[in-house]
Amino acid sequence: MTTDPQPAPASGTVHWIGTGLSTGRSGLSLVCERARRVVLWDRTAERAAARLAALGLAGRAEVRALAPGALAAGTGPGDVLVSMLPAAEHPALLRLAAERAAHFACTSYTTPELAEQARRAAAGPRTVVLTEAGLDPGIDHLMAHDLVARAREAVGPSPATAVFTSYCGGVPAVPGPFRYRFSWAPYGVLAALGTPARYVAGGGEVTAPRPWETTRTLTLAGEDFEAYPNRDSLPFVAQYGIPYYWHLDTFVRGTLRNAGWRAAWRQVFDTVAAGDPQAVRALAADLAARHPTTPADRDRVVLSVSLDLRTRSGGHWHGSRLLDLTGDPAESAMARCVSLPVAYGVTRILAGALPAGLNRGPATPGEAARWLAFLGAHGLAGTHEETGSTATGVPA
Numbered sequence: 001m002t003t004d005p006q007p008a009p010a011s012g013t014v015h016w017i018g019t020g021l022s023t024g025r026s027g028l029s030l031v032c033e034r035a036r037r038v039v040l041w042d043r044t045a046e047r048a049a050a051r052l053a054a055l056g057l058a059g060r061a062e063v064r065a066l067a068p069g070a071l072a073a074g075t076g077p078g079d080v081l082v083s084m085l086p087a088a089e090h091p092a093l094l095r096l097a098a099e100r101a102a103h104f105a106c107t108s109y110t111t112p113e114l115a116e117q118a119r120r121a122a123a124g125p126r127t128v129v130l131t132e133a134g135l136d137p138g139i140d141h142l143m144a145h146d147l148v149a150r151a152r153e154a155v156g157p158s159p160a161t162a163v164f165t166s167y168c169g170g171v172p173a174v175p176g177p178f179r180y181r182f183s184w185a186p187y188g189v190l191a192a193l194g195t196p197a198r199y200v201a202g203g204g205e206v207t208a209p210r211p212w213e214t215t216r217t218l219t220l221a222g223e224d225f226e227a228y229p230n231r232d233s234l235p236f237v238a239q240y241g242i243p244y245y246w247h248l249d250t251f252v253r254g255t256l257r258n259a260g261w262r263a264a265w266r267q268v269f270d271t272v273a274a275g276d277p278q279a280v281r282a283l284a285a286d287l288a289a290r291h292p293t294t295p296a297d298r299d300r301v302v303l304s305v306s307l308d309l310r311t312r313s314g315g316h317w318h319g320s321r322l323l324d325l326t327g328d329p330a331e332s333a334m335a336r337c338v339s340l341p342v343a344y345g346v347t348r349i350l351a352g353a354l355p356a357g358l359n360r361g362p363a364t365p366g367e368a369a370r371w372l373a374f375l376g377a378h379g380l381a382g383t384h385e386e387t388g389s390t391a392t393g394v395p396a
Contacts (some may be wrong), residue, residue, distance in 0.1 A: 004355030008101055008126040009079030012036030013072065016061070017093065018084030019051035021184050022107070022134070025331050026378065027339025031082075032060040034347045039074065043064045056330075058082050065360055077101040080349050082342065086185075090114060094121070094129060101125035103349050107134025109231075110360050122357030132360045133345040135226040135301065135337040136168035139375065140253070141361040142341075143207070143305035143321040143382075144240045145368035151309055152243065154317050154388055163308040167218060167227045169256030170334045173298040173326045178291045179261040183299070183334070186288035191296055192279050194272045197229035200251040211254075215262045220304050220322060221383075226261050229254040237308040239360060246309070256302050300326045303382070316388065323382035337380065344374050 014035040016028060019042045032038050038061035042048035048063035064070060075081065079102040083093045087108040094114060097104040098121040110131045144166060172181045182189065197211040206215045206295055211228045218227040225356035233253045242248070262269075271283045293299065306320040327333035345361075348354050355363075361369040375381065 005126060005357055006152045007103070007121050007128045007349070007352060007354065007356040008349045010080065010103065010352060011076060012350060013039070013076065013079045014082060014350075015041060015079060016084065016302040017041045017066065019048055020084060020333065021093070022335055022338040023051065023055075023084050024309050024339035025055040025057065026336045026367070027343035028055060029057055029200075030340065031346055032057060032242065034350060035080075038062065039064055041071060044390045058153040058242065072096055072100070075100040075102050079103070080105060080346055082106070082346060084339075087111070089232060094118070094127075096128075098125050098127050099122070103128040103130075105130040105133060105342055105346055105349065107138060107338055108132070109137055110358065115358055118358035122355075124246045127356050128356055128358040128359065129164070130342070130345045130349065130351050130354065130359045130361075134339075135170075135334070135341070136303065138341045138361055139323065139380065140166050140168055140303060140305055141336060142368045142372050142375070143303070143323075144236070144307075145362065145365050146372060147243050147305060147307040147319045147321065149288050149318050149365035149369075149383040150386060151307055151317055152166070152241075155309055155311060155315065157243075157245065157367070158311045158313070158315070159245045159247070160309040160311045160315075161249050162242065163250040164240075164242075164248070164252070164306070165223075165227075166253045166303075166305045167256040168303040169225070169301070171258050171300050171302065172293075173300040175260075176291070177264060178287075179258040179264045180295060181290040181291050181293045181299075183293040183332075190268060190272060190284045190287075191277075192230060193269070194275070195231065197231060197233070197254070199229045199233040199253070200237075200248045204249065205248050210269070210273060212265070214261060216247050217259070218256065218304070220302065221324070224259045225302065226257045226259055227254055228257075241365070256304070299334055299369040300324070301337050303337075317386075318388070319384075319386045321382055321384050323380060325353030325380070340375065340378060340380060341371065344371060348378070 007058045040048045041064050045063045045065045081104050083106040094104045094117050118129035197208045215226050215228040218225045239269045277361045303323040309317045325333040
């Protein structure tokens, strides 16, 4: 029998590093409520203080300039470093956390480098490493764990054919002709389109070199969207606890866009397909200037996770979860959906509830249920539907 490695005791101090658009009032205020001490780091202390004031949190946290050596000098054993910086900055911050016997959290995907660092940090300073704890990845993982657990309970250890889809998008609440507005990392949005997508369709592994070419219509609550696969979906089969006796007909994680997006982005696809990075950068800069998110705009987050099972005996079970949130003048939908989950994860680190080493969001269905309950109590519940056929032994 194995047990999870015990984490180093948390000190109660949280270093929130970065004050960009994904640092929302909901998340940062939760950390300020639960932590003994919070330090907000930005390029200058003045910028950090201005962001605190803009979030209505003036005086709730200390502010510091992220100068060379300053964070290292200010980090002590058991502190929690929360990186809201670009993903390329995470490895250096995780190294610092391990060196100081501190803990680390971020909202980004787990790279092989982060996974290896987390393995070493678990064995040595017993560092908790929390990744994939935002919206996508993050809340999508919670919904997937929930649906898989419900399906396994409903169907039991019966062989079944499974169709799993998970689509998420940050879109304009009121879409214009371009069907999209840029808020940050415009080059990253375009470059991601040029990354092949790997997923399961028709019972077999599929690779789409140009993911946008597989765009399909997805109707959610009576509204049409456009959806396409992105990244590599296959590693999440094991992460979500899909049992070996389910035959995967479909398993895809992807991106959601407003209806009409593919037609509006034809020029973008032509440039991405040509494969010239400089041309993509130039187009990204031009589009960001022409289609920016302004203070008057409201963003919208739509996340849909669905699981459908059909047993060999003819039984059928279906479950789905849908989160649809529009931002308001106080906080964007994206900032709320990204910052609140990672902030709750930080509170779990402070409570000693997460094991040392790598945690790609909640690691168990029970922990995922705890996170979902918390987020639901704070306005991020979404809707849940579940149906089943009683005629063939699958509970309704």
